[in-house]
Amino acid sequence: MFNAIFDMLSYPFMQRALAVGILVSLCAALLGVSLVLRRYSMIGDGLSHVGFGALAIAAVANLAPLKVAIPVVVIAAFFLLRLSEDSRLKGDSAIAVISTSALAFGVLILSVGGGVNTDVYNYMFGSIYAMSEDDVVLSLSLSFIVLVLFILFYNRIFSVTFDETFARAGGIRVNAYTMLTAVLTAITIVLGMRMMGAMLISALIIFPALTAMRVFKTFRAVTIAAALIAIVSFAVGITLSYLFDAPGGATVVLVNLGAMLLFSCIGAIGKRK
Amino acid sequence: MAQIQCTDLSFTYDGVTVAEGINFTLKKGDYLCIVGENGSGKSTLVRGLLGLKAPAAGTITFGDGLFARGIGYLPQQTHLQKDFPASVREVVLSGCIGRFGNGLFYTKKEKQLAAYHMEKMGISDLAGRCYRELSGGQQQRVRLARALCATGELLLLDEPTAGLDPIVSRELYAMIEHLNKTEGITVVMVSHDTGAPFYAASHVLHLKHSQLFFGTREDYLASEAGKSFLGGLSDV
Numbered sequence: 001m002f003n004a005i006f007d008m009l010s011y012p013f014m015q016r017a018l019a020v021g022i023l024v025s026l027c028a029a030l031l032g033v034s035l036v037l038r039r040y041s042m043i044g045d046g047l048s049h050v051g052f053g054a055l056a057i058a059a060v061a062n063l064a065p066l067k068v069a070i071p072v073v074v075i076a077a078f079f080l081l082r083l084s085e086d087s088r089l090k091g092d093s094a095i096a097v098i099s100t101s102a103l104a105f106g107v108l109i110l111s112v113g114g115g116v117n118t119d120v121y122n123y124m125f126g127s128i129y130a131m132s133e134d135d136v137v138l139s140l141s142l143s144f145i146v147l148v149l150f151i152l153f154y155n156r157i158f159s160v161t162f163d164e165t166f167a168r169a170g171g172i173r174v175n176a177y178t179m180l181t182a183v184l185t186a187i188t189i190v191l192g193m194r195m196m197g198a199m200l201i202s203a204l205i206i207f208p209a210l211t212a213m214r215v216f217k218t219f220r221a222v223t224i225a226a227a228l229i230a231i232v233s234f235a236v237g238i239t240l241s242y243l244f245d246a247p248g249g250a251t252v253v254l255v256n257l258g259a260m261l262l263f264s265c266i267g268a269i270g271k272r273k
Numbered sequence: 274m275a276q277i278q279c280t281d282l283s284f285t286y287d288g289v290t291v292a293e294g295i296n297f298t299l300k301k302g303d304y305l306c307i308v309g310e311n312g313s314g315k316s317t318l319v320r321g322l323l324g325l326k327a328p329a330a331g332t333i334t335f336g337d338g339l340f341a342r343g344i345g346y347l348p349q350q351t352h353l354q355k356d357f358p359a360s361v362r363e364v365v366l367s368g369c370i371g372r373f374g375n376g377l378f379y380t381k382k383e384k385q386l387a388a389y390h391m392e393k394m395g396i397s398d399l400a401g402r403c404y405r406e407l408s409g410g411q412q413q414r415v416r417l418a419r420a421l422c423a424t425g426e427l428l429l430l431d432e433p434t435a436g437l438d439p440i441v442s443r444e445l446y447a448m449i450e451h452l453n454k455t456e457g458i459t460v461v462m463v464s465h466d467t468g469a470p471f472y473a474a475s476h477v478l479h480l481k482h483s484q485l486f487f488g489t490r491e492d493y494l495a496s497e498a499g500k501s502f503l504g505g506l507s508d509v
């Protein structure tokens with residue numbers, strides 16, 4: 001088995017998949033803690049479906065996928081946040097309308113444009129062969145930015161996440177932080193979705209935070225644990241998918257689910273004591 | 274010199290006026306109780322004082338070294354906080370956020386301040402505990418300690434005892450009164466409670482879309498507005 005793992009690490013496409021995947025998982029987990037706690041986790045799902053539509057356009061028009069998808073998804077992020085902040089609109093149903101429309105739109109474009117069903121499949125459920133050198137560079141810079149911003153603004157992020165009104169009264173520009181979170185989330189999603197798949201990428205945002213919250217009870221511990229859980233789950237998931245020739249995105253999501261069940265048990269046992 | 278002066282304030286939502294004609298002045302160490310029925314604009318006025326809602330007309334002036342960011346605010350519990358993973362220490366320390374300016378991390382002084390206020394609220398032994406696992410009364414003390422980290426001047430409380438049992442409510446009121454009397458912290462409190470907070474107050478503001486009354490508590494008790502308010506409630 002160890003030989004197989006060494007084997008795996010010698011393939012350049014696997015090295016790229018591992019590098020991008022680990023970095024994207026880390027960013028998604030950090031952003032996810034705040035998004036989940038602020039009840040914005042649906043946004044991740046919405047953005048990934050919009051990203052699918054954008055990738056479909058790029059594929060049919062023969063454009064570079066990231067150059068189309070990143071701006072489109074960033075704009076969608078602004079838009080979705082506005083929707084969920086506006087109390088008169090039902091935020092989650094509005095997001096559902098947009099995300100299913102974008103998905104349907106993407107499927108139609110792909111089938112009209114080329115009728116290539118493998119493309120649809122790859123975009124929806126991901127492919128570990130999809131990562132290029134450019135993606136590695138981009139995810140390195142993105143995760144660097146996310147990490148630095150997260151550490152620098154950690155106390156403000158806590159304050160905004162815990163109590164928006166109080167933070168606002170303390171002079172924190174809550175909307176600016178929310179927007180920043182949304183933009184970083186959008187980029188994270190676009191980077192990760194070709195590997196994880198549009199239907200599965202939002203798991204990277206939601207699972208680690210929820211898993212960490214089963215056991216840990218302070219914000220700092222939850223944040224650190226979520227980051228570690230995300231990295232370990234991804235590495236384990238992608239290795240399993242290589243060893244058993246299983247689809248990468250789906251395996252990573254199931255490993256995340258396993259981690260969540262494990263942590264739920266630990267949490268339940270801890271409570272009984 | 275006045276610490277807060279509101280002149281001809283009015284607030285609107287989407288062009289509909291919800292409160293108008295608000296005029297009052299508070300000095301340092303005053304204790305104002307804001308009363309009025311549901312929907313009369315009390316919370317809106319509180320948000321106005323905090324700078325979260327711009328008045329449609331009129332002005333709010335702070336004096337005596339006070340500014341909007343230096344207000345210790347005790348908001349209503351939001352539904353989000355009920356399952357939020359955060360330690361008591363993390364929550365209390367976040368009260369210092371308004372002191373940041375352009376800084377990024379809490380200084381030793383701010384950590385000491387947080388420890389000092391936790392001690393004062395009698396929650397030092399809870400510092401490492403998870404906020405969501407505390408009782409409603411303990412949570413409210415944590416939030417009061419957080420508010421105190423933000424201010425040495427003015428506490429602004431919006432129905433601080435909603436959902437607390439009478440005994441815990443009385444303890445909280447006693448704590449607030451103590452802060453007001455011994456440390457000279459100005460208190461502005463919205464309350465439906467005609468008991469303890471009302472009798473600790475030096476001034477009363479009665480809202481009913483417009484301002485029915487502002488003055489000292491003694492004058493309020495003798496006024497028409499005061500008689501009908503207290504009379505109406507004692508019938509219940």
Ligand SMILES: Nc1ncnc2c1ncn2[C@@H]1O[C@H](COP(=O)(O)OP(=O)(O)OP(=O)(O)O)[C@@H](O)[C@H]1O
Nearest residue numbers: 286287291309310311312313314315316317318432
């Ligand atoms: N965000 C908002 N958008 C539109 N109208 C609002 C908004 N917030 C409050 N209002 C309206 O403004 C009026 C005053 O509301 P406010 O919350 O200030 O009342 P209140 O005196 O605090 O009531 P309560 O005792 O129930 O807390 C109400 O009629 C309310 O419907």
Ligand SMILES: [Mg+2]
Nearest residue numbers: 315316317431
């Ligand atoms: Mg109110």
